[in-house]
Amino acid sequence: MVLNPVISKLAGKLVVLASASPRRLEILRNVGLRFEVVPSWFKETLDKSLFKAPHEYAVETAKQKALEVARRMPIKHLKTPDIVIGADTIVTVDGMILEKPVDKHDAYRMLSSLSGKEHSVYTGVAIVVCHEKENEEVDYQLIQFYEETKVKFADLSEDMLWEYINSGEPMDKAGGYGIQALGGMLVEYVHGDFLNVVGFPLNHFCKQLSLIYNHCTSSSDQKSESVHLSLNGTHPTSVLSQPTPNVPTQSSHGSSSIPKPSSASSSQTHHTHCSPSASPAHKVKRKGSDSEVSQSSWTLVNSLSKHTDGREAKLRDSENTTLPLISSSGQLIEHDVTEHEDSEPRKEDLERIGELIDGFKASKALFTAARLRVFDLLHRMPGLDAAQVAQEVKASVKGTECLLEACVSLGLLTSKERTYENTDLATSLLRSDACFSLHGYIQHCDDTLWPLFSHLESAVEEGHSQREKVVSNKPKDMLKDAFHNSQEAKLRFMNAMHCVAKVAGKSVATAFDLSRYKTACDLGGCTGAMACEFTKAHPGMSVMVFDLPAVVELSEHFHPLHSNNRVSFVAGDFFQDELPKADLYILARILHDLTDEKLHILLSKIADVCKPGCGLLLSEIFLDEDRSGPSRGLLQALSMSEGKQRSATEYSVLLKSHGFITAQIRHTDNLLDAMFCIKA
Numbered sequence: 001m002v003l004n005p006v007i008s009k010l011a012g013k014l015v016v017l018a019s020a021s022p023r024r025l026e027i028l029r030n031v032g033l034r035f036e037v038v039p040s041w042f043k044e045t046l047d048k049s050l051f052k053a054p055h056e057y058a059v060e061t062a063k064q065k066a067l068e069v070a071r072r073m074p075i076k077h078l079k080t081p082d083i084v085i086g087a088d089t090i091v092t093v094d095g096m097i098l099e100k101p102v103d104k105h106d107a108y109r110m111l112s113s114l115s116g117k118e119h120s121v122y123t124g125v126a127i128v129v130c131h132e133k134e135n136e137e138v139d140y141q142l143i144q145f146y147e148e149t150k151v152k153f154a155d156l157s158e159d160m161l162w163e164y165i166n167s168g169e170p171m172d173k174a175g176g177y178g179i180q181a182l183g184g185m186l187v188e189y190v191h192g193d194f195l196n197v198v199g200f201p202l203n204h205f206c207k208q209l210s211l212i213y214n215h216c217t218s219s220s221d222q223k224s225e226s227v228h229l230s231l232n233g234t235h236p237t238s239v240l241s242q243p244t245p246n247v248p249t250q251s252s253h254g255s256s257s258i259p260k261p262s263s264a265s266s267s268q269t270h271h272t273h274c275s276p277s278a279s280p281a282h283k284v285k286r287k288g289s290d291s292e293v294s295q296s297s298w299t300l301v302n303s304l305s306k307h308t309d310g311r312e313a314k315l316r317d318s319e320n321t322t323l324p325l326i327s328s329s330g331q332l333i334e335h336d337v338t339e340h341e342d343s344e345p346r347k348e349d350l351e352r353i354g355e356l357i358d359g360f361k362a363s364k365a366l367f368t369a370a371r372l373r374v375f376d377l378l379h380r381m382p383g384l385d386a387a388q389v390a391q392e393v394k395a396s397v398k399g400t401e402c403l404l405e406a407c408v409s410l411g412l413l414t415s416k417e418r419t420y421e422n423t424d425l426a427t428s429l430l431r432s433d434a435c436f437s438l439h440g441y442i443q444h445c446d447d448t449l450w451p452l453f454s455h456l457e458s459a460v461e462e463g464h465s466q467r468e469k470v471v472s473n474k475p476k477d478m479l480k481d482a483f484h485n486s487q488e489a490k491l492r493f494m495n496a497m498h499c500v501a502k503v504a505g506k507s508v509a510t511a512f513d514l515s516r517y518k519t520a521c522d523l524g525g526c527t528g529a530m531a532c533e534f535t536k537a538h539p540g541m542s543v544m545v546f547d548l549p550a551v552v553e554l555s556e557h558f559h560p561l562h563s564n565n566r567v568s569f570v571a572g573d574f575f576q577d578e579l580p581k582a583d584l585y586i587l588a589r590i591l592h593d594l595t596d597e598k599l600h601i602l603l604s605k606i607a608d609v610c611k612p613g614c615g616l617l618l619s620e621i622f623l624d625e626d627r628s629g630p631s632r633g634l635l636q637a638l639s640m641s642e643g644k645q646r647s648a649t650e651y652s653v654l655l656k657s658h659g660f661i662t663a664q665i666r667h668t669d670n671l672l673d674a675m676f677c678i679k680a
């Protein structure tokens, strides 16, 4: 890329944006950067009074966001990113720091304080470069900087203020406005980088990347040099801290030391606005036990180290010899991995392929352990050995031992002196009675999706679902399949949907400010789990669950939802019957499964009952705009349902054709994303 050679240098690296901000995602994606989005879980609650200047607060928050993701990924995602980018945008006026308003009154307070005045918008950015070493340690290199842009607001009348607040736009934006949309009408002038106001100082970021990569790539062995330097505390700071020749004139903001609100920053060097420096290295070590991440030394203790160790050992063997592969006809193919290639395969490539090849074995091991209720048992009786587990689950000792050991290697169990316990992950997600249990969904995957995917080759060849091969009756619709079967099968299917709604419900329900809506209707809302989350998140809201009569009849099996008197059930078919009246309609995991024809029938019916201003909340997995991910959405498409997976923009266009204007999109980092639209 001639425009910015640094962006192309990142190709092939695992770049992670530690942000849920759709604006940051768009800014970076627009310049061709390929990255994954892993929103940070860092709570933005640093004590502002500890900071000498507002931008220091933004930089520190950006740093904590990025580090949280850099530390979490090796444990939760089982991969170490190359680069994690965190950012935080704040607005400052009259010595106050304004972040995102918590409600409309807060938005009013913020916007009226900006009226007729010039204010500053600061975005702090942290780039964490992770260097993974042979011995499994990870060195972190931290580059942080900020950008200031001055913005002047026109005088705002009360009417203007409230009209703007009621548009819903201020709620997820620092200072309560979005300069890139309706908020642009409030602005008289902007001095500085416009994109910095929108949430990401792209120009400054590219300059910082040039510094990192122009330095690093001058070395013949980029990683080892970096690691060596950082371990000796002589990280490329000396190079990186040279003044940047092309940085904007905001250097007049002068240098500032990073205060130490948390122990994580205790060993940091000083950073200047225009002369960013890398912090001394923070050595990260994975150990073989399950415990907390230590903030002060950033020592990462990886509960999955046994898994990693085992896998690496296996792959190293195969690097030196041959990879045994099984052909589709079952023959063993001896494949020399180096035979057809000029260079040795990279360790990370082998690791990735190994993971993919073994993926189905891991899924089935999980399904089997869940089906045998191993996680329930070990929750009730931790510390059993394989023979005791075998006796309880009525299985062979040999088979149970293999399964338990496999589960340990997958991070689902821990073992000590040949006795077994659940990991935290198993306790919170795999026990059948856990609050956020995925047990029902796992059972559904095993019962329905597993057999379906065993016919994938035919599905791809023929271009339609192979469901008729795996269910005795013909209907293709998953829900109808379940309803042609026994009551038990219906309940199992509802339980699967219930699990997903419980796990994803809060993220979806809290994604937007919906305080203006008093009545909602969750179309196809199944057991009411999602509806329940909406009533919890919005105390003034009642939600009707509209679903097929057979679903409504069985929904009472899912207690304690029925004790929630703001959730009610209405039986009907949304293709045939009149829809209940509501201010807000919720469509969670419905559209991706419908044919274009059915989808337009449903959306037309919703549009007909919606008055202008009514809301539509859509929740699905949103594909990346270039359809390169996430895998979860693309793999789901392989089941060849009648519908299709779409990106947020594709859904927006679809909804616009029925008169719904997209107000906000949220990539939640949970099982489902969300989009909020308003009827024009």
Ligand SMILES: Cc1cn([C@H]2C[C@H](O)[C@@H](COP(=O)(O)OP(=O)(O)OP(=O)(O)O)O2)c(=O)[nH]c1=O
Pocket (backbone or CB within 6 Å): 018, 019, 020, 021, 022, 023, 024, 039, 040, 044, 065, 087, 088, 089, 090, 091, 100, 121, 172, 173, 174, 175, 177, 178, 179, 180, 183, 197, 198, 199
């Ligand atoms: C001032 C202003 C802010 N914003 C947005 C940018 C940021 O998304 C948001 C500030 O909140 P941030 O806390 O910086 O970011 P975020 O919560 O959206 O995402 P994350 O914490 O996961 O990184 O305000 C605009 O979109 N337009 C504007 O004009």
